[in-house]
Amino acid sequence: MDNSELKRLARSLGFKEVFLLPPPELPAHDDEPHIVWNTADIPWVKAAALLVWAYKPYPKEERIPSYYINSNLSYHASVALAKQLEAEGLPVLRREVPIKQLAVKFGVGIPLKSSLIAVPPYGTRIAFQSLLLGEPFAPEEYSLSEKSFCDTCRACEKACPAHAITAAGYDVTRCMRHYMDGADYPEWVYGIQKTHLGCEICQQVCPMNASLGFDEPTAEIKKAFALDALAEGNTRPARLLVGKNMTGHGKLEKEAKHFLEREKRD
């Protein structure tokens, strides 16, 4: 199997693109030990594959963010891809790499003021997965014609309800997304969040995503995320759709109760 066959296989599993980049060579961060920051201890690794799962958002009135549903689908597709490579005796490790850093450094992603990266033509609406690969796979060269996009735009700065994006830059300590990765959030996040599990607002207004259009959640997804059912603790169907990692500790139930309270109040 070579790079082209790997890409064909990944596309058959639902990925839109595969970028084959040099392996990461960064200092390790102790606070994120699950990420492979460098491959000094695994010298057989010759390439880091960024698997791009592009998706369309749901209309912004929806409380369900399609990212988490697609991220779960992309996770299962990456497991299937790794298993197929293993079955053919090819050297592969399904591990998280510093995706943003690699994508920007090697010319496949544009860094944005919102701290996200955009990959044309998919904008920021991407769920990434990554694989570390040995020979016969090898890195390829990429170069983006567009290096910066935010210079004159302030759309996310104006839209962010947490004031996490200002003229001074992006402040992670004010960003809802940062807290929503955890098991529970500060009360102020419950008070202003618009969508379950993560904040979508800066992506909704970003011109990088303007031409992507929308998908509608299916009847199954709407039923799984019905607020009354979630608030009563019936979260299993929703957790199956978005994966259990993101939804432990009664998170969906608590969010649903807050949304219902706000609906009554407003």
Ligand code: SF4
């Ligand atoms: S994710 Fe939400 S809170 Fe964070 S910068 Fe974007 S709009 Fe602001």
Ligand code: SF4
């Ligand atoms: S909304 Fe504008 S400033 Fe914000 S990330 Fe997108 S392009 Fe950059």
